Amino acid sequence: MTGTDFTRTEPTRTPPAAAPSTAFATENRKLPLPALLALATAVFVTSLTETLPAGLLPAMSRDLGVGESATGQTVTVYAIGTALTAIPLTAATAGWRRKRLLTTAMAGFGVANTVTALSTNFPLTMVARFVAGVAAGLAWALLAGYARRLAPAHLQGRAIAIAMAGIPVALSLGVPAGTFLGKAVNWQIAFVSMTVLTVALLGWIAAAVPDQPGLRQGARPPMLRALRVPGVSPVLFVTLVFVLAHTVLYTYVATFLDGVGMGNSTDLVLLVFGAASLASIWIVGAMINRHLRALTVAAALLVGVAAAVLALLSDSSALVYAAVTLWGLGWGGAPTLLQTAAGDAGGESADAAQAMLVTLWNVAMAGGGIAGGILLDLAGSRSFPWTVLLLLVPVLAVVVTARTHGFPARRTARTS
Structure with a gap:
């Protein structure tokens, strides 16, 4: 997951210490x-x-x-x-x-x-x-x-x-x-x-x-100051739980596909997922300035529908490919959505908010790997999509309720 450094850029001028090539690009x-x-x-x-x-x-x-x-x-x-x-x-x-x-x-x-x-x-x-x-x-x-x-x-x-x-x-x-x-x-x-x-x-x-x-x-502003800024905590919570839900299944996708008789198609399934993710990030890039909230809700819903199909209908290869396409469309733009939401909500503390997002993102990835391993041993690979569905409930709830700060209907971009 990408994050941000602890630097600030003034949008109306080139910093005196900037490299000549940067000044040339700006000019x-x-x-x-x-x-x-x-x-x-x-x-x-x-x-x-x-x-x-x-x-x-x-x-x-x-x-x-x-x-x-x-x-x-x-x-x-x-x-x-x-x-x-x-x-x-x-x-x-x-x-x-x-x-x-x-x-x-x-x-x-x-x-x-x-x-x-x-x-x-x-x-x-x-x-x-x-x-x-x-x-x-x-x-x-x-x-x-x-x-x-x-x-x-x-x-x-x-x-x-x-x-x-x-x-x-x-x-x-x-x-x-x-x-x-x-x-x-x-x-x-x-x-x-x-x-x-x-x-x-x-x-x-x-x-x-x-x-x-x-x-x-x-x-550099104090790190904890960002947590007191309205909207930052909801974005960080959504990041933690959404990434956890994704990672539980994605880390063990080869094992899940083995369990549904598609082990020989892992590379093709991942190609479909990635192609859908690639389309997603460009869709998000084109629409994020006006539709951050709607895109975030749509992302969670698409991943949820994909998980439901994998949980209930994974005996059909065609439906598995359809579900993976929805999963990629929902997930691909998530890094851009969450990073933008954190930066907008953080305002002057945007760098600190972004650094926390990077850390929580990777905490969630670690937690997803651990949780997935435990689930695999205790309940088998078919438990993964059900776990994704369960985790997406609080994600959607927080995105929907954080309409004033965090995921507002109208985005107010803040250049940092």
Whole structure:
């Protein structure tokens, strides 16, 4: 999940310390596409690596000598690494120049991925996944803010949308491709591919991404102040529970498909899910300025309908594909919706609200992996969609009731 750094941008002027290339981009009112696409690739590779085991659980379990519920915790421990360290590490490195921080994070990420690919020992794999999560969390905490600062004020929203497009691309192309590689060769090749892509990305960042200064000492507002801002708490609650609901099923999607006789179609099912997610993020990007509340309600309802179909009608392959399409349409734009809602509600404390969102997002992903493993052992994989339905009830209730602050009918955008 992507987040924001602890930096602030004044929309009407270029900061004196900004890099010359940034000033040039602002002056000419154009988007620096090579730089933004490099950031999108960083989002892509870190998002893909987080969820990559979801399509490889059976093969990874066999080679690591543990059960699928245990192997599913490789997703959990990645999220724990991000959740535990994103805020303190971001605070500790707030003064670092952004390019140096991003390259350091991605280099550490590449090393951890390499260890994952080479390891045949489950505890070592878990340690490597934790370190990868730490590095990814540090990168996620600065990418949205970095993209915003590279663009002129009137194009900052579009710049963030381009950078965040790495998430649905990872879902629509990356996870199915990784699953295909894992089946065609072995799962280790999928992780080696992530290392190769990371090395290429480091060169791209060095060549194409302008540097930006870090945060001035004393410029960051107190973190807890954001919780007292009306609307922030409802958005954070929805983030926590919505992501938890999604992760319970998504982490074990290969296992669920095995249980309904579609284990050989995991890569195709994930491709359908990701393609729908990709469509969703562009729909949300086009409509979010006027319809944030309606889109959030629709997202939860679409995921709910998908879960109901998977719970009741999963014996039909055609209906499983239809449900997965609805799931992707509901889920794909969720990161953009929730990040925008948190920023709008937070106002002057938007950066703190975004940092909390990143942490809770990964807490939910860790919790989803743990809860899914427990459910798999106690009730079987068919319990997953029922759990999603149960969790979506409070999500919808909070979105519907937070009509004044959090998810208002008319969005009031606040540039930060």
